[in-house]
Amino acid sequence: MRIVVDHDKCTGLGMCEAEAPDLFEVQDDGSLVLLNETPSEDQRAAAEAAVESCPTEALSIVED
């Protein structure tokens, strides 16, 4: 499982960070940093909730 961020769509609202603080962090300049691009299986629920919460559809999960 890999998380992909579309930085053109991301507006830095930080909903993902609220759902999965171990995976996402919004910087002071509003940009989003992925703390862990390949979360473990036990982080799957949080990762999926983060993807779901994004109002700009900037996040997706790719199964490698």
Next chain:
Amino acid sequence: MTTDVEFIPATSENKPEHSAIEVSSKAFWAQTSEQRDETFARLRAEDPVSWQRPVEEAVAPDPNDPGYWAVTKHADIVTVSRDNRTFINGQGVLFDMLPADFLEMSQSFMAMDAPRQPLLRKLVSSAFTPRRIATIEDQIKTAAREVVDGFASDPAGEIDFVDRCAERLPVRMFGDMFGVPEEMRSQTATSAGDVVAWADPERIGDRHPAEVGLAACQTLHGIAAELIAERRKKPADDLFTSLVEAEVDGQKLTDGEIGAFFVLLSVAATDTTKHTSSFTVRAFTDFRDQQRWLMEDYDGRISTAIEEFVRYASPVMTFRRTATRETELAGKKIIPGDKVVMFYPSGNRDADVFEAPDRFDLSRDPNPHVGFGGGGAHFCLGNQLAKSMLRALFHELLTRIPEFEAGEPELLGTNFMRGVKRMPFRFTPEK
């Protein structure tokens, strides 16, 4: 407005007859929201994306305006909101037509598109993330407690809810975050209200609507100019300082640009949450069982409930986009230059998405309302701040003065903000 792309003119070519169900007249907007909801229900059922005449008696009418598409279904509002390349903001976002100088002073990044829009928005956005709002949660709780302290034990047991309660918390939090000193806050709130009051006869009086909005913008820009000068000399930990220090493409913002930020965010921050909390105490009065349900487990249920507060109140009624390319919406052909107006309260009453949409049901979950917009690049920046304020304020109200009754709200005359000017509020005072 900064825009690098060429202006796309509207055209009346290839348009259908204007819809038999109209939402542009002054008479339509003079109705109660319940009456308007009936019309929107008909549009959703019979003509979900309808071609409409230009808004009647616009503040600054455009003689070449052929009209607009009215988007009333939830799904179509979401589509338009999220496709920011096909539906742009750079040619205007308001339903009503307003003068260019007013728009220049008041809209900032909201009336822009990529690439500049995200650069400007991100200058302030990190202050509004859930994580950052959580760090000021205690400050918000204290502020809410002090607002309610102001009237809870008043033996009269009756206040104007808007003046004594709803308005105060957002104005205080906005002032704290931006760094507006105490003595300038009341003027800021009044002017922010005037910015969106162009259709309210009482607030306009014998002045021209355009004049009221422009004067309010000038007042807010004056306040901004004073604070910008102070922060340049002595930086502080607030948003004014962030904006003064910010650079976009290697350039500092002008005072005018910072002023427009200030106008946009003062309206967005103070007006919307005020109206939502007012409509919510009224909804608790109309749906008594909901207060009992919420208080059985306030902390566990309030997050779900707040989504319903926002859906039910739907304070922002309209925003516009302009099409940049040919597309189809609900079977209607949209061409470049066409204006497309989203009617959020209609999307929030769409029975295809919300069961028994007229019911105030705090247990609604999921609750994919469009009260903060339908998603996309312009989704409400302040949604977490709004939710946090509502959580703190209703905790105070419902625990300290649980026996209350909200009277009939006096509504703002408007085609933009579903607002409450005054509303009697009776309660059993706190001992």
